[in-house]
Amino acid sequence: HSLRNIDELCASIVRSHRETSQYRVEELQALRWKLFSREEIQAYQSKSVDEMWQHCAIRLTDAVQFVVEFAKHIPGFRMLSQNDQIALLKTGSMEVVLVRMSRFFNTENNTVFFDGKFAGTEVFKSLACGDLIAAVFDFAHGMCALKLTEQQIALFSALVLINADRPCLEDRSKVQRVQRSVESGLTHILHRDNQESLIHKLYQKMGVLRSLCSLHMEKLHWFSQRYPLTAHSLFPPLYKELFA
Numbered sequence: 416h417s418l419r420n421i422d423e424l425c426a427s428i429v430r431s432h433r434e435t436s437q438y439r440v441e442e443l444q445a446l447r448w449k450l451f452s453r454e455e456i457q458a459y460q461s462k463s464v465d466e467m468w469q470h471c472a473i474r475l476t477d478a479v480q481f482v483v484e485f486a487k488h489i490p491g492f493r494m495l496s497q498n499d500q501i502a503l504l505k506t507g508s509m510e511v512v513l514v515r516m517s518r519f520f521n522t523e524n525n526t527v528f529f530d531g532k533f534a535g536t537e538v539f540k541s542l543a544c545g546d547l548i549a550a551v552f553d554f555a556h557g558m559c560a561l562k563l564t565e566q567q568i569a570l571f572s573a574l575v576l577i578n579a580d581r582p583c584l585e586d587r588s589k590v591q592r593v594q595r596s597v598e599s600g601l602t603h604i605l606h607r608d609n610q611e612s613l614i615h616k617l618y619q620k621m622g623v624l625r626s627l628c629s630l631h632m633e634k635l636h637w638f639s640q641r642y643p644l645t646a647h648s649l650f651p652p653l654y655k656e657l658f659a
């Protein structure tokens with residue numbers, strides 16, 4: 416790649432990240448100390464397991480929708496076959512949602528943005544998947560510690576999505592070509608920011624994301640066994656399509 420089109424590649428991925436972010440960082444910084452009251456926390460904790468799962472699945476699906484839009488504007492993604500685009504989104508969209516969510520994690524009071532305010536782990540008690548929630552909070556903490564810029568998050572998110580090692584790809588070498596161009600974009604901006612040391616930390620985070628998402632799938636499988644009606648008829652179709 417000549418430098419020019421690496422700059423163009425980075426610019427289009429950063430633009431797409433910004434345009435599909437749902438919330439801007441400064442917007443949510445202002446809300447950082449808006450916490451749920453005791454009564455609101457009680458209300459979440461008195462929801463049944465299937466009610467709370469459905470509540471979360473709807474919000475998660477909203478967030479995933481924006482990641483699908485983000486993916487479509489990654490140079491080269493639309494050149495891939497429909498099946499390969501779906502395969503990459505099936506395994507990568509939740510990972511990108513987790514990367515995005517960790518931008519709004521408040522490490523001072525261990526809260527995550529949820530339903531318009533900042534929620535601690537106790538809000539998610541009725542999900543009955545404390546290990547998944549704890550793992551998500553730990554991941555968010557770890558990501559905040561890296562203090563990534565929005566541009567670095569944009570390129571990292573694109574790399575999380577365009578991963579030629581994903582299962583059931585039809586044209587792996589084509590995905591590899593797109594992955595390599597995104598990799599050159601990420602290393603280019605980390606070099607420009609004089610932060611090459613982040614590269615191996617980001618590859619480590621990709622490993623954590625993979626285990627987080629398999630834990631999510633495990634919990635979803637457990638949930639749909641116990642609450643088949645909710646999982647099959649009350650979850651958003653996109654959630655079922657991508658995760659079930």
Ligand SMILES: CCS(=O)(=O)c1ccc(CC(=O)Nc2nc(-c3ccccc3)c(C(=O)c3ccccc3CC(C)C)s2)cc1
Binds near residue numbers: 512516518529531548
């Ligand atoms: C992602 C784009 S964004 O603009 O950053 C954004 C956009 C919108 C929001 C608001 C929002 O939907 N927050 C949610 N928080 C959590 C959550 C929940 C437990 C711990 C940590 C965060 C949601 C989940 O449903 C979730 C997420 C990860 C793993 C597990 C679950 C529970 C499910 C699978 C039962 S939805 C936040 C951030």
